[in-house]
Amino acid sequence: MSNDFDFCIAGGGVIGLALAYRLSQQGSVLLLERHARFGSETSSRNSEVIHAGLYYQPGSLKEQLCLAGKPALYAFCEQHDVPHRRIGKLIIAPAADTPKLDELWHKGERLGIPLERLNQAQLQEREPLVRGAAALWSPSTGIIDSHTYMQRLAQLAQINEALLLCHSSVRRAEPTDRGWQVTIDSSDGEVNIRCGALINAAGLQAQNLARQLQLAEDNIPALYPCRGHYFSYQAKAPFRHLIYPLPEANMAGLGIHATLDLGGQVRFGPDTQYLAAGQLDDYRVDAALQSRFAEAIRAYFPQLDPAALQPDYAGIRPKLHAADQPAADFCVLHRQQPAPVMHLFGIESPGLTASLALAARVADVFSTTL
Ligand SMILES: Cc1cc2nc3c(=O)[nH]c(=O)nc-3n(C[C@H](O)[C@H](O)[C@H](O)COP(=O)(O)OP(=O)(O)OC[C@H]3O[C@@H](n4cnc5c(N)ncnc54)[C@H](O)[C@@H]3O)c2cc1C
Incomplete structure (x- = not known):
């Protein structure tokens, strides 16, 4: 047949x-x-971020497919009228000589990902409300209406x-x-x-x-589901670009960062919370997480108004590694x-x-x- x-x-x-x-x-x-x-x-x-490809193990599928997928996705968006913007992203380092920032910089060079190194004054110029001693500017990072x-x-x-x-x-x-x-x-x-x-x-x-x-x-x-929560920011957008701290040690998450949607609304997240196997549809956002979010965000945005942080939504990552394992x-x-x-x-x-x-x-x- x-x-x-x-x-x-x-x-x-x-x-x-x-x-x-x-x-x-x-x-x-x-x-x-x-x-x-x-x-x-x-x-x-x-x-809804179009990633530049900086974060992944050299030669991994994540790296190869992100580097090939990014230009393909921008071209698709342009050809088929999908709302998107190359708004660029800043990765913020608390100290000027942070080795992780150097590592990302060298990686960008190796992979041909456009990056610019900013000192404190240049960072202030680009995002006056962000605090950091140095930053990397990634102009090819963008946002998309998924x-x-x-x-x-x-x-x-x-x-x-x-x-x-x-x-x-x-x-x-x-x-x-x-x-x-x-x-x-x-x-x-x-x-x-x-x-x-x-x-x-x-x-x-x-x-x-x-x-x-x-x-x-x-x-x-084995599947290690890992929930990430988001809080919206119910105040005037304090940034024009995506703002990321340095990534977490085993890349479980990229740190609680600030993204903008295409309407200019800022949201913060996601964090990382590993779940039990039976929680694959548990998308709760516990309002009690607000203080942990506020503490993480203040590291790069000291003028945060914590009352403007509102529980928004959550997503679950289908991870293949536990919290204590390499990515x-x-x-x-x-x-x-x-x-x-x-x-x-x-x-x-x-x-x-x-x-x-x-x-x-x-x-x-x-x-x-x-
Ligand atoms: C918190 C978070 C933030 C992220 N941020 C980004 C980002 O900024 N940029 C980026 O590039 N990526 C990001 N990702 C990753 C991205 O969202 C995922 O890689 C992508 O959505 C996975 O798509 P998928 O189709 O594999 O899975 P899904 O969207 O989960 O689709 C799987 C579908 O299969 C269906 N299904 C399951 N079982 C069956 C069945 N038996 N029969 C029929 N249908 C079935 C489900 O209902 C579901 O709709 C993020 C992920 C998370 C969780």
């Missing part, structure tokens, strides 16, 4: 949608999202005749002689379809889904047996920035193996 689709994508976050856009250029695509709307998990609970980006990806995939379905949860899949038979829970009950290749882009559920797709347990990386890379597992499948594990930051580059990488693999 022939297949209904060449590709079936489980998960309609930004990664699944970027894959649908890319793969629909080379075959027929079905994308399945369990919720009522695309991108309602991690993809709508992040900082919701419009996802809508455009969906529209372009549909123009290429991809079928994108909400309220459709992938339950299990059985290998066939030509690919997979996928069982879907949909609003019409249980439905079976046949596809050539299956892509697991289920975000926080990727490990659970991999178990249903017959991936050997010892190939499935893990994205994990992309491709198997041809028992049938073609690609699993995407641990797609935390910079997943949004890297989305088009990651989709291109997956499409390349399938263009040579299907």
Whole structure:
């Protein structure tokens, strides 16, 4: 029996949608999202920053795909009218001779990421309310309206005749002689379809889904969900650029930073709080975190008005490393047996920035193996 689709994508976050856009250029695509709307998990609970690519392990997928994804994403935004702005970012050091700042500077040089070193006076000139002894200015960092980006990806995939379905949860899949038979829970009950290749882009559920797709347990990386909270700042925006402290030691997070949305509203966050496995949909923001936020923010913004900090939203990072372990890379597992499948594990930051580059990488693999 022939297949209904060449590709079936489980998960309609930004990664699944970027894959649908890319793969629909080379075959027929079905994308399945369990919720009522695309991108309602991690993809709508992040900082919406287009990262420059400074922070990742040399040669890692995070680094490669962020560096390739950034120009691809800017070009896509320009071509398809996605609101975005290259507003630039300042990384603030408390002391002029901070080794971490030097390290980032040298890394930027090595990777060809434009950076400028600022002394205290130059920093004051650029952001008068920010306190620091030195800073790095990253002009290629920007912000994006991630919701419009996802809508455009969906529209372009549909123009290429991809079928994108909400309220459709992938339950299990059985290998066939030509690919997979996928069982879907949909609003019409249980439905079976046949596809050539299956892509697991289920975000926080990727490990659970991999178990249903017959991936050997010892190939499935452990998930360490890590929540990041945001507080909005209900006052006049004190900055014009993104303001970041130096990153945390194992890159669990980038430090409680200030981002601006396209409307010019400032929010602070995210922090890092590792969660238990059963808390994958626990997006609470505890108002009691406010004092910890205020303390961290005052290190670079002493005039903070703490009363203007209001609990906003939270996102959960699908991390592959515990708090006391070194940062893990994205994990992309491709198997041809028992049938073609690609699993995407641990797609935390910079997943949004890297989305088009990651989709291109997956499409390349399938263009040579299907
Ligand atoms: C706090 C935070 C801040 C971040 N900031 C940035 C940033 O500034 N810049 C940046 O580049 N990146 C950032 N990221 C990373 C970025 O948000 C993610 O890498 C990206 O959103 C991951 O997209 P995804 O499609 O893999 O996952 P998701 O958006 O989680 O999508 C997975 C989808 O799969 C669906 N699903 C699960 N199981 C099934 C199933 N069985 N059947 C059907 N559907 C299923 C889910 O409902 C979900 O919609 C941040 C992440 C967090 C948490």
